[in-house]
Amino acid sequence: MVLQKLLDYGFNGYQAPAMPQASRSTKRKAKFQRRAEDNQLCAFDLLASVAGELLQEKENPTTSIDTSSEKDQLEFVKEGQDANKPSKAELSDEGSCDDKNLSPLSSQATNQNDCLKEFPHLGIDGHSRFASVITSSSFIAEKLVDGKSHKMENVTTTEVILDSSGYPKDSHLKLDGHTGKVKDELHKFGEVQNGNGIEMSSLEDPLDGKPPLLISLDANTKLSGHSDRIPCGSLSKGCDNVPVVSRDDDENSSGCTYTCSAKTNSIRPKTCIGDNRISKASASKFRKVAEKSKDNTLSKSDRDLRCTYHSKNCNRGQSSEINIPFKKRKLLNYSSVSNSNKFIKSGGTGIYYSPENCMNQDVCNSSPGMHKDPGISSSEACQHQTLQCRGSHVKLRIKSFRVPELFIEVPESATVGSLKKAVMDAVSSVLGGELHIGVILQGKKVRDDSKTLLQTGISHDNQLDALGFTLEPNSSQSLPIVCAAHSPHPSADIPQHVTRYPSSQAVIHQRIQGNSDMLLEHQENSLGSLVENDHDSAPSPFNTYIDKDMTDSKKLVTVPEMDKEELAVVPGVHKPRRSEVVQRRIRRPFTVDEVEALVQAVEKLGTGRWRDVKLCAFDNAKHRTYVDLKDKWKTLVHTARISPQQRRGEPVPQELLDRVLVAHAYWSQHQHPQTGFFNKGQGLSATSSLVDGMGLLVSDLCY
């Protein structure tokens, strides 16, 4: 029996979309699957990412940020697993040690906040630290002290904000709704004083709570975690009493508005950027990615001399390729999205946790447990973030996450327990993937980790609604690490072969606020255009290529088969082959330069020779197929025919559109004469191309 169940992992209300009944047509099913894949942006991934990063850091003591003592470690373990080994093997991305490339800030962080290393803090700077452990609602917090584990049960969530010294300030965790308990516990265990990490063990049934994650940022925080800070004066936007929109609060989401309060630097203008924290590891990965992009970046002059488009997205390449863009659609099933209203008070001084009941009315207006709008878009449902302005901090409230689509197939005779296990395994597999964090601002991906939030523009409150995060699969080519590299599960509970779906399958888009539609749009676009356009190679039509020859990331999508093993491990449980689910390519809007190149090529070659067009002008743009070019031309023609007001996306110069119309008209007239020079006989020979009529030489364009 294929359950195709809506798996509500309790991670803030995610529910996998229902699968079409088997009776439905294959096509429909396929489409559905595709859509489902697109929706695989889930909170869970973020969690996985955070957890993974955390572990990674732990795994790589060499990392600059990892200077803390051995005992001061935080681990993320699953229930039933050994406190230590399982989590490591399970969650750490052994393959990479990017941490070595951590930004200077990271290093700095090391010295100042050793205790933080264990926390998957999001963002770091010298001011304060925010460590968060996203957990499902029910966890047991454990602390490892000298190898000994001390449990703190009923810790539903653990989010810690550490101050510059690396210690939690105003520790304020809530345990089961009881504020301070955690704190007490922490103190009891010496957490606060010693900065010992907290180990999280999920309870057996962590499926009900959906604590949102709140990320606090520091205005000075750099994406990369660089230590260099922006002068206070540089903080342009004050945010006193600036109510930061708590998007989509219309629903149950709690709209929390903050008032800026001077923080460390009283003089510093308040920005709506607060204690933003992004995991160091993530930052390092950002950097890594950014560096990759460098290699693929052409100088302006080069580009001008070259022909093909070198994919500006090369750096995103592998990971982005497998990214699953969000689709504009409503998620039919998403429940208990806002069951939990975890809230973290910012100010960089404290451990905050607002339980599901939204205890803090001041900051949380949402009705606990409310989650209507069944028609809300998936992203909206799953990614409730709120940027709050308080002092110079920005609070990101990730209200919920979604679990990527998971298919579980179990025999009817299977026990509920086995079903749970199957689900757990699937979830575990997701956690095991190595993920990267992506930051999307205004629909564009921010790749420069070294930029500060201010420089990036994240500090501008007017852009907050366009800020989003993505969980990107590890770009590492070593897919094997996904499954093979992991050591066997020490715990009998978790099969060694727990599906370790490549994180590639689970991309998460986190958005902070704003209407979902817009965001979705942005998200899709974001993956196509990056903030750092300077890295983009605006392909100069007709020349040579310079592409970095990025490996087609698609291959990363390929999922190592592990079904059999899994089946063996979990009797009665069959996991569908991920490979069966085709990944929709990421949307990559054409740039003006690309459009120009396309127009130029078509002017010369005509509209029936897309392969030639591709070879001529986009040979190195691996992500542009001739079908893409054909499609683009189609849209260009359409665009050129409609009024400017009706056009969307990045505006195409009218001049180009005019050329499109001219070329289109021309080739419509001259297209069919089959000369026999070409396979399809379409188009005219080069010597009679439109370009020739325009006084241009073919040689100038191609070849």
Place this chain on the structure above:
DNA sequence: GTTAGGG
């Protein structure tokens, strides 16, 4: 493998 079109 390409092209052309509908979705």
Place this chain on the structure above:
DNA sequence: CCCTAAC
């Protein structure tokens, strides 16, 4: 962008 019929 995807899917596919038709070449």
